[in-house]
Amino acid sequence: MPSINANGVELHYELAGPAGAPVVVFSNSIGTTLEMWDAQVPALSGRYRCLRYDTRGHGRSAVIDRAATIGDLAADLAGLLDALGIEKAHVVGLSLGGMTAQAFAVEHPDRVAGLVLMATAAFLPPPEGWEQRARTVCRDGMEAIVDAIIPRWFTPPFIETSGEAVATIRERFLKNDPRGYAACCRAIRDMDLREAIPAIVSPTLIVAGADDPATPVPLMEGIRARIIGAEMVVLPRAAHLLAVERADRVNQHLLGFLDTLTRVLSPSRSVDELRA
Numbered sequence: 001m002p003s004i005n006a007n008g009v010e011l012h013y014e015l016a017g018p019a020g021a022p023v024v025v026f027s028n029s030i031g032t033t034l035e036m037w038d039a040q041v042p043a044l045s046g047r048y049r050c051l052r053y054d055t056r057g058h059g060r061s062a063v064i065d066r067a068a069t070i071g072d073l074a075a076d077l078a079g080l081l082d083a084l085g086i087e088k089a090h091v092v093g094l095s096l097g098g099m100t101a102q103a104f105a106v107e108h109p110d111r112v113a114g115l116v117l118m119a120t121a122a123f124l125p126p127p128e129g130w131e132q133r134a135r136t137v138c139r140d141g142m143e144a145i146v147d148a149i150i151p152r153w154f155t156p157p158f159i160e161t162s163g164e165a166v167a168t169i170r171e172r173f174l175k176n177d178p179r180g181y182a183a184c185c186r187a188i189r190d191m192d193l194r195e196a197i198p199a200i201v202s203p204t205l206i207v208a209g210a211d212d213p214a215t216p217v218p219l220m221e222g223i224r225a226r227i228i229g230a231e232m233v234v235l236p237r238a239a240h241l242l243a244v245e246r247a248d249r250v251n252q253h254l255l256g257f258l259d260t261l262t263r264v265l266s267p268s269r270s271v272d273e274l275r276a
Contacts, residue, residue: 003060007072007079012060013053015084017045022113022262023089025051027077027097029119029241030184031149031173033059036094039247040254048258051089053080055096057180059172065179070191073184074103078111087111090258091202094118094243095215096184102193102223105200112202114261116254119208119215119240122193122223130189134182142174142181149173152214153241165244197226204230205257207250209238231257 003012014034024044026037034052041050054061056068056076077100081089090113093101098120105112124130136144150159150170159166204227208220217234224232233253238246 004080004083006083007076009056009064009076009079010062011053011056011076011080013051013080013084015049015051016041017049018047019049021047021049022258022265023049023051023086024258025053025077025081025086025089025091027053027091027093027100028055028058029095029097030055030188031058031176031181032169032241033172033176035059035172036169036241036244040092040243040251043247043251043255044258048090051080051084051086053077055100055184057183058176061180063177063180064183066183068183068187070099070103070187070193071107073100073187074107076100077104078108081111088113090114090116090261092116092118092254093120095120095240096188099188099191099193102197102200105202105204106193106196109199109201113265114258115200115202115204116257117204117206117220117223118250119212119220119242120223121215121219122197122226123191124188124215124219127189130185134185134189137178137185138182142176142178146170146173153239154245155211155237155239157237158239158245162245169241169244194222194226197223198228200227203257203261205253206230206232207242207253208232208234209240209242209246210234210236211238212240212242214240 091101098117
């Protein structure tokens with residue numbers, strides 16, 4: 001899987017699906033890698049061009065050992081699309097990826113065909129909590145927080161019945177560079193998109209987990225209320241990494257949303273034609 005220079009940052013990415021099909025770009029949660037979308041790509045790549053990438057400081061993307069903002073992460077996404085010659089895309093983000101997606105949609109409204117925000121926030125206090133987390137991983141490593149993070153990402157029944165999947169996510173979390181993770185913690189610490197996101201004009205779907213302690217339903221409802229025309233669905237038996245835990249339902253809602261937009265945006269091409 002290749003890397004490319006985007007916004008001055010070497011970003012690791014993967015493309016799958018037919019050339020010429022509408023592009024769907026996926027932005028990952030803090031502490032995960034592009035593999036968190038493993039269940040979405042097979043469901044979508046028959047008729048969409050799926051672009052995944054590791055956010056800076058995560059996975060196989062470069063670690064930039066300096067302060068970053070959510071605006072910087074949105075600029076990384078813009079740079080990635082520029083480098084790949086992609087003018088417009090559907091943008092899907094979860095957690096930190098959803099924050100990046102919001103900022104990107106504000107800054108580049110003409111480049112967003114559709115916006116899907118999962119388990120995310122426009123503002124996520126308290127700032128001291130994010131600063132403490134950043135300092136802890138820089139001092140003690142990713143191992144110091146992993147056992148507190150996993151129960152927030154998945155419901156107890158999923159942890160009990162899907163041990164292999166949880167173990168894989170845990171292993172990838174531990175492989176992240178603490179400096180890259182800390183920089184993104186501090187980007188969330190300083191983020192406040194509440195006054196900006198009413199400018200979003202893209203068709204928007206919001207997906208919340210009913211059992212998500214990190215970005216609970218009322219927080220997601222706050223985003224929905226600020227974006228004109230946004231739709232929201234709440235998935236039962238889902239915590240924070242709902243694209244993993246409830247992949248079946250996520251894929252169902254993603255395809256329904258994207259296929260509807262495809263019919264509107266490309267009325268001369270049917271969804272069946274895009275499958276070819």
